[in-house]
Amino acid sequence: MAVTLADVAARAQVSSATVSRVLSGNYPVSEATRARVLRAVDELDYVLNGPASALAAATSDLVGILVNDIADPFFGIIASAVQSEIGGGQRGGSGEKLAVVCNTGGSPERELTYLTLLQRQRAAAVVLTGGAVEGPEHAAAVTAKLGRLAAAGTRVVLCGRPPAGEEPASAAVTLAFDNRGGAQRLTEHLLALGHRRIGYVTGPADRTTTRHRLEGHRAALATAGLLAGAEELTVHGSYDRASGYDAALELLRRRPDLTAIAAANDTIALGVCAALRDRGLRIPQDVSVAGFDDLPFSADAVPALTTVRLPLQAAGARAGRLAMGREATPPGGVATIRSDLMARASTAPPPEKA
Amino acid sequence: MAVTLADVAARAQVSSATVSRVLSGNYPVSEATRARVLRAVDELDYVLNGPASALAAATSDLVGILVNDIADPFFGIIASAVQSEIGGGQRGGSGEKLAVVCNTGGSPERELTYLTLLQRQRAAAVVLTGGAVEGPEHAAAVTAKLGRLAAAGTRVVLCGRPPAGEEPASAAVTLAFDNRGGAQRLTEHLLALGHRRIGYVTGPADRTTTRHRLEGHRAALATAGLLAGAEELTVHGSYDRASGYDAALELLRRRPDLTAIAAANDTIALGVCAALRDRGLRIPQDVSVAGFDDLPFSADAVPALTTVRLPLQAAGARAGRLAMGREATPPGGVATIRSDLMARASTAPPPEKA
DNA sequence: CTGTTAGCGCCTTCAC
DNA sequence: GTGAAGGCGCTAACAG
Numbered sequence: 014m015a016v017t018l019a020d021v022a023a024r025a026q027v028s029s030a031t032v033s034r035v036l037s038g039n040y041p042v043s044e045a046t047r048a049r050v051l052r053a054v055d056e057l058d059y060v061l062n063g064p065a066s067a068l069a070a071a072t073s074d075l076v077g078i079l080v081n082d083i084a085d086p087f088f089g090i091i092a093s094a095v096q097s098e099i100g101g102g103q104r105g106g107s108g109e110k111l112a113v114v115c116n117t118g119g120s121p122e123r124e125l126t127y128l129t130l131l132q133r134q135r136a137a138a139v140v141l142t143g144g145a146v147e148g149p150e151h152a153a154a155v156t157a158k159l160g161r162l163a164a165a166g167t168r169v170v171l172c173g174r175p176p177a178g179e180e181p182a183s184a185a186v187t188l189a190f191d192n193r194g195g196a197q198r199l200t201e202h203l204l205a206l207g208h209r210r211i212g213y214v215t216g217p218a219d220r221t222t223t224r225h226r227l228e229g230h231r232a233a234l235a236t237a238g239l240l241a242g243a244e245e246l247t248v249h250g251s252y253d254r255a256s257g258y259d260a261a262l263e264l265l266r267r268r269p270d271l272t273a274i275a276a277a278n279d280t281i282a283l284g285v286c287a288a289l290r291d292r293g294l295r296i297p298q299d300v301s302v303a304g305f306d307d308l309p310f311s312a313d314a315v316p317a318l319t320t321v322r323l324p325l326q327a328a329g330a331r332a333g334r335l336a337m338g339r340e341a342t343p344p345g346g347v348a349t350i351r352s353d354l355m356a357r358a359s360t361a362p363p364p365e366k367a
Numbered sequence: 368m369a370v371t372l373a374d375v376a377a378r379a380q381v382s383s384a385t386v387s388r389v390l391s392g393n394y395p396v397s398e399a400t401r402a403r404v405l406r407a408v409d410e411l412d413y414v415l416n417g418p419a420s421a422l423a424a425a426t427s428d429l430v431g432i433l434v435n436d437i438a439d440p441f442f443g444i445i446a447s448a449v450q451s452e453i454g455g456g457q458r459g460g461s462g463e464k465l466a467v468v469c470n471t472g473g474s475p476e477r478e479l480t481y482l483t484l485l486q487r488q489r490a491a492a493v494v495l496t497g498g499a500v501e502g503p504e505h506a507a508a509v510t511a512k513l514g515r516l517a518a519a520g521t522r523v524v525l526c527g528r529p530p531a532g533e534e535p536a537s538a539a540v541t542l543a544f545d546n547r548g549g550a551q552r553l554t555e556h557l558l559a560l561g562h563r564r565i566g567y568v569t570g571p572a573d574r575t576t577t578r579h580r581l582e583g584h585r586a587a588l589a590t591a592g593l594l595a596g597a598e599e600l601t602v603h604g605s606y607d608r609a610s611g612y613d614a615a616l617e618l619l620r621r622r623p624d625l626t627a628i629a630a631a632n633d634t635i636a637l638g639v640c641a642a643l644r645d646r647g648l649r650i651p652q653d654v655s656v657a658g659f660d661d662l663p664f665s666a667d668a669v670p671a672l673t674t675v676r677l678p679l680q681a682a683g684a685r686a687g688r689l690a691m692g693r694e695a696t697p698p699g700g701v702a703t704i705r706s707d708l709m710a711r712a713s714t715a716p717p718p719e720k721a
Numbered sequence: 722c723t724g725t726t727a728g729c730g731c732c733t734t735c736a737c
Numbered sequence: 738g739t740g741a742a743g744g745c746g747c748t749a750a751c752a753g
Contacts, residue, residue, distance in 0.1 A: 015519060017730060028740045033732060043738060058515070063487035064427060065730035067418035068745050074484075083450070083468065084443035093438045096470045111484045113467035114437065116450045130428075130465045133417035161412070165369060254663060287667050309608060313641050315669045371746055382724045387748060397722060419746035422729050 016057045025053035036061065067135060072166070076112045076336060077131040079124060081143045083116040085252070085280065086308050091142050091172060091329035098333025099138075110137060110337070119217075121151040128158045131167075138168035138336035141185075142329075144222030145174045152177075160184045172332035173323075175221050176347050186335050187347040188328055192222055192305075195321035195352030196229025199275060199303055202319070202354055204237050207362045208273040208301065212264040213243075214285060215277035216252040223249075226277050226305060246271065250281070257284025265292060272300060272363035279304035279311045279320055286314065286359070297361035307355055316358035323352050370411045379407035390415065421489055426520070430466045430690060431485040433478060435497045437470040439606070439634065440662050445496050445526060445683035452687025453492075464491060464691070473571075475505040482512045485521075492522035492690035495539075496683075498576030499528045506531075514538045526686035527677075529575050530701050540689050541701040542682055546576055549675035549706030550583025553629060553657055556673070556708055558591050561716045562627040562655065566618040567597075568639060569631035570606040577603075580631050580659060600625065604635070611638025619646060626654060626717035633658035633665045633674055640668065640713070651715035661709055670712035677706050 022029040027046055034040040035050040042050075053059075067073040076099050080088035092114045099112035115131075117124040124146075131139055139162060145152065156177045159169050163184035171177060171187040203211055213230055216223045227247070234240050248263050250256030257276055261284065264271060274289075276282035282304030286296055294300050296316055304311060307322035328350050334340035376383040381400055388394040389404040396404075407413075421427040430453050434442035446468045453466035469485075471478040478500075485493055493516060499506065510531045513523050517538035525531060525541040557565055567584055570577045581601070588594050602617050604610030611630055615638065618625060628643075630636035636658030640650055648654050650670055658665060661676035682704050688694035 015730095018732095019730080029731080030733080030741080031739060034739090037732085041738065046738085060483060060486050062422070062489070062730050063484075064418040064421035064489060065745095066487075066732075068416070068422050068747085069730075069732040071732095071745070073418060075488075077467075082447070083437070084440055084447045086438055086440060086443070089438035089440070089443050093436070093470055093472075096437070097472070111469075111481070111488070113431075113469060115465075115467060116447055118447075118451075127465075129414060130417075132414050133420075134429075134465070135416070135418060254667065283664070283667055290669075310637070310664055313608065313637055315644075369746095372748095373746080383747075384725080384749085385723060388723090391748085395722060400723085416746050419729090420748075422731085423746075423748040425729070425748095 015062070016059050017062070018059075021050065021053045021057055021059050024057060025050045071135070073135045073137060074110045075131070075134050075136045076110050076138045076140070077127065077136050078112060078114040078140045079117055079127055079142060080114055081117055081119040082252075083114065086310075087278070087306055087325065088142060090308075090325045091332075094326045094329025095140050095142075095172070095333040095336070098330050098339075099337060119146070121146045121148060121155075125151075125154060125158060128155070128162065132158070132162055132165065135165070136162075136167050138170065140170045140172055140332050140336050141174060142172045142332075143174060144220040145177075147219045147221060147224070168336050168338060170332050170335045172328055173222075175225075185346070186342050188332055188335075189347060189349045190222075190323055190328070191349050191352045192225035193229040193232070195305065195323070195354070196226040196275075197233045198229075198352075198354045199305070199319075199321050200230045200233035202356060203273050203275065203301065203303065203360065204233060204239075206301065206360060209239060209363075210268060210271040210273075211246065212261075212268065212271045212274040213247045213277075214257055214260040214264070214274060214281050215247065215249055216256075216281070218249050223277060230275060252278055252280060254280050254284035254287070257281035258288045259284075261285040261288035262292070273302070273360070274300060275303045277305055279306045279308045279318060282318055282320070283310075283314065297359055299364060301360040301363070303360055312357070314359070319357045319360040320355050321352045322355050324350060369416070370413050371416070372413075375404065375407045375411055375413050378411060379404045425489065427489045427491060428464045429485070429488050429490045430464050430492045430494070431481065431490050432466060432468040432494045433471055433481055433496060434468055435471055435473040436606070437468065440664075441632070441634075441660055441679065442496060444662075444679045445686075448680045448683025449494050449496075449526070449687040449690070452684050452693075453691060466687075473500070473574075475500045475502060475509075479505075479508060479512060482509070482516065486512070486516055486519065489519070490516075490521050492524065494524045494526055494686050494690050495528060496526045496686070497528060498574040499531075501573045501575060501578070522690050522692060524686050524689045526682055527576075529579075539700070540696050542686055542689075543701060543703045544576075544677055544682070545703050545706045546579035547583040547586070549659065549677070549708070550580040551587045552583075552706075552708045553659070553673075553675050554584045554587035556710060557627050557629060557655065557657065557714065558587060558593075560627075560655065560714060563593065563717075564622060564625040564627070565600060566615070566622065566625045566628040567601045567631075568611055568614040568618070568628060568635050569601065569603055570610075570635070572603050577631060584629060606632055606634060608634050608638035608641070611635035612642045613638075615639040615642035616646070627656070627714070628654060629657045631659055633660045633662045633672060636672055636674070637664075637668065651713050653718060655714040655717070657714055666711070668713070673711045673714040674709050675706045676709050678704060
């Protein structure tokens with residue numbers, strides 16, 4: 014039904030081996046026959062059969078990018094950067110890779126399923142982005158799966174999640190985000206402004222990102238001798254706006270005298286802001302608010318959101334290059350991406366009366 | 368090197384055909400041998416070879432979702448919905464499809480490249496989301512490519528773009544968005560409030576979405592007899608925040624007396640708001656602002672953004688079902704998705720002095 | 722219900 | 738520089 018290599022060979026009056034050589038380009042072929050073959054390809058509108066090619070060559074041009082939530086710009090920005098380095102459109106010739114993003118929805122099972130599907134396809138590389146779920150058995154399953162992928166020749170890159178497995182030489186190259194340090198600096202900023210009762214709104218407790226950011230926050234509190242009562246001032250939810258909204262109301266109920274709320278990401282922070290506004294509280298005069306990630310909309314919020322900037326675009330691009338083998342592995346296989354405090358208008362000293 | 372079907376067969380003491388049948392599940396196998404095979408699979412940690420399977424069966428489990436900008440929530444939301452219907456994680460058994468999103472960056476060449484790559488892989492289905500680029504030769508190329516994909520058995524679904532090709536019976540199932548009608552109702556809303564000088568900020572001129580929304584806007588103006596000067600009040604840019612910011616300043620330069628600005632999407636509208644604020648203009652007291660799409664952040668903006676709601680989630684889900692053949696094709700192969708005006712706080716009557 | 726037998730379309734030694 | 742031939746791992750008829 015579809016036109017095959019043999020059809021092209023017949024039309025160009027050469028053997029199918031020659032056609033294959035012309036197309037893959039990594040073998041000497043006379044200019045004359047090359048032209049003839051190319052013309053036949055064009056006339057017949059031939060398209061390489063990927064599966065057959067992958068079967069024979071034992072490799073494929075598929076690269077998988079796993080994200081927790083494709084509708085969240087945090088992941089969209091990273092995925093976009095990864096993909097721009099991988100290709101799927103820049104050249105017409107070789108090195109053509111199909112970069113493809115898979116949405117796990119934050120579910121461990123789906124993550125594993127996608128990994129298996131990618132393994133089935135003999136993917137050339139896999140990039141896992143964002144925090145991991147910390148269930149002990151699941152973590153082990155993922156580590157094992159990644160090990161098998163690596164063993165089968167698939168390049169594995171982690172971007173924004175901590176190194177997998179305990180071994181010093183993990184199978185995966187890792188770009189870790191400095192979540193702990195960033196969160197700590199953010200809370201220090203709040204403390205320096207004079208805040209003493211700081212609410213904290215975060216995501217699911219079983220995610221590495223959640224844990225690390227919370228640890229940074231607590232570390233800053235500990236240094237200031239404010240660890241007592243921290244538990245009461247912490248609310249877990251999911252990483253979305255609605256969750257931030259509800260959590261802010263809950264915090265206000267628990268501690269009506271709080272003067273600041275730090276959120277584990279910008280999207281939550283937006284929900285917090287909305288809740289405060291609905292309660293008639295002014296930002297930052299009555300309550301200061303801070304986020305994390307510095308997504309594009311954060312600078313545009315009213316007031317502009319104080320947050321911690323993560324170079325998502327740059328990190329994604331680097332992950333892409335790593336996945337393509339176009340950049341050297343960092344020493345020890347792990348590089349940590351720095352985060353920067355962006356102090357803006359949503360944070361200020363607490364009200365005088367406090 | 369990797370463990371194959373034959374290995375499993377040997378261990379389970381059956382033929383490889385039996386193993387294949389157990390795994391695909393669409394053939395009667397005795398419970399006893401099935402269990403034996405499954406155990407062998409497990410013990411050997413066997414993973415199906417996708418390319419080999421696809422080659423033999425002449426189909427693959429890959430479904431491609433093409434988006435113009437993966438970092439834009441508009442596409443993220445649609446892609447997420449499509450993917451949730453396709454799977455890649457719900458069941459463990461059959462019907463397992465690898466839904467995969469490809470970021471074209473709005474480039475016609477990359478779109479074509481991805482289509483070819485997907486064709487190579489013998490994709491089960493392809494979903495194209497968002498507006499198309501209107502270059503005549505490119506449109507023809509895409510239509511031709513889609514025709515070939517469909518001919519090869521790939522299901523083609525368009526979501527948020529107009530039907531491809533002129534033929535009544537196109538190869539693709541289409542879910543078109545009511546961009547024209549929505550834009551028209553939005554501008555009518557502005558006119559009803561009393562605005563007479565309405566700026567319009569939109570995206571690249573060669574996109575179908577841009578054209579249809581602009582046409583709707585102009586249609587409303589025409590009915591009100593305000594078409595003269597519409598050209599001067601229109602600025603083209605790209606579909607992002609920065610573009611909206613710049614365009615708003617440009618409009619203010621051209622017509623300092625305008626009383627409203629409509630944007631071709633919410634992201635642009637946000638940029639417009641930022642520019643107006645920076646110029647010391649109040650929204651909506653001095654200038655009304657409206658967007659399009661009703662993305663999640665629009666309701667949270669300050670003031671809440673008047674916009675046109677498109678049921679992105681529902682449309683994406685439907686596209687996913689269509690791609691899986693789990694929903695009947697609409698009559699004529701085309702369904703139009705309604706849009707709804709969401710009048711919120713960012714629009715109000717123009718200032719008295721006007 | 723299960724085994725046997727052909728390929729699917731391409732890549733890749735190996736000869737020429 | 739080019740052709741011939743075998744096999745990658747799996748599925749899909751056929752038999753039995």
